[in-house]
Amino acid sequence: MTWIRNNGIYAFFSRAALPSLALLLLFSLVASFSLGRYGLPVSSLGRALWEGVTGATSGDSIAQTVLFEIRLPRILAAVLTGGSMALAGASYQGMFKNPMVSPDILGASAGAGFGAALAILLSRTAAEIQIYAFLCGLGAVVLTMTIARSISRSESMTLVLVLTGMVVSTLFSSLISITKFVADPDNKLPAITFWLMGGLASVGKHDALLLLALSAAASLPLFLIRWKLNVLAFGDEEARALGIDVPHLRLLVILASTLLTAASVSLCGMVGWIGLVIPHMARLLVGPNFKTLLPASALLGATFLLWVDNAARCVFPVEIPLGILTSLVGAPFFLYLLMKGKKGWT
């Protein structure tokens, strides 16, 4: 007798879910291009897009500018950040064998936040703020790993990593507070506070392209080894006995996820919750197998943040910081997932 996958619980969804999610994202992209204060109906959207690609400059140059200089970078950044955070979150949840883990667990977000706050305090340019944030995000994770390694090289590594990550996160949070405390309350303090709340309003074309390059480079290895994350979920010893080189795989996952998180946070600020909530939602749709879970998380995260950002820029007369909205939407949604069922995580 052979095994035919015909009535598996996730079988239908795992076959239909990825194409459906991709279509949903595509639809959301088109919709997001037309949404906004400068109205771009889908018909003229097509023309502007065509002219922009072919280089013909006959028609509506305002539409061109809005589309390529403002909306495209912003939409690209929303999609990339949402996808990156969800991807990093799903990978970490597998590696740390814990569905309650989010991508900032090793201190990447807090570190990046401190870097940005410091750069604002030192009156740096926008580009320098990003560089400071990115480097401090990476630095925080390197610090976590160095401390964790000196504490333990044994099988309890993941636990030590999580605890050390909490310590390092707290450390950098206090450093952020110190920076705010000494900042000029008239201009720098509000700037720091707003940066930390997150937002995509200031994202330019070059920022978006840089983010694209970084997140593509960091996502690729995660996608390639994604099936092995399943094995890691059974614990380091079992994974080793099944033939996995656990220390190297763990290092790869941490590097890639940290790169994704630091790149996103340094561009968009502290946008929370996506890395925690979206993988849960994806798991409800396609099951826990990382082979489909990882792409599903990326697609869902991208779609989710795109719509949250659309709401941020369109719903209210004043733009709402993105970090506030993701938490406002994410927290109740997470509660709903918890109430809805155990299927996703027990």
Next chain:
Amino acid sequence: MKLDIQNISCGYAGKAIVQDLSFSISSGEILCILGPNGVGKTTLFKTILGFLSPLSGDMFWNGQRVQTWSSRQRALHFGYVPQSHIPPFPFQTIEVVSMGRTAHLGTFASPSRQDMEESYAALETLGIAHLAERVYTELSGGERQLVLVARALCQRPDLLVMDEPTSNLDFGNQFRVLQQVCALRDKGMAVIMTTHVPDQVFQCDAQVVFLYPGREFSYGPAEQVVTRETLRRAYALEVQIAQPMLDSGEEVRVCVPVSR
């Protein structure tokens, strides 16, 4: 095929828990590691599986030095059946079993159709093919233990290392799991298992490494190694070995603790 353990000492951070132990096991044999809590049963098999480096001594598999193997090489020869625990995510049973194919897959690959067939065949071997599409986290303890045996089987190892395969199981499942272990042995598998139940070494007609407190041990066939004297030495307990006769006329040995 043969695993040779020569004068091995194992433990943590230079402190030997098991000292100067030698034994060997060949295809078609069961070797039970017996002993009271804390004498180093777990330490010993973690060393065999490569989770711990031996403090001294050597391990050879058909003459090849095992310590220098990568985890992948080791996985191609040794299968590990841990005590069943519940993973944090609700994998399907067939997915769990297919993870046994990891060592046979390329770096970036996931199980192919053929790997899934092989996983299914492993479930069939153990008579639990009906569990294939069930959610692993919702299975009973006995079913999960058998699934982990299936996972180790589709790894196609020559040696199975089992950590107390019958602990946490009810009376019926203990017997069923043990029967499967003996069936695997009869097909030519070498099996190393730790156990807390001395009766099992008689049921499986096993070779025994009996670890005593004070870093001493004895090694040999069950009848020679598990006696009143050794049981007293290991557990500080008066134990009689009864030999009741079954309806079939077969004599079995059971260990019965008695109060002094």
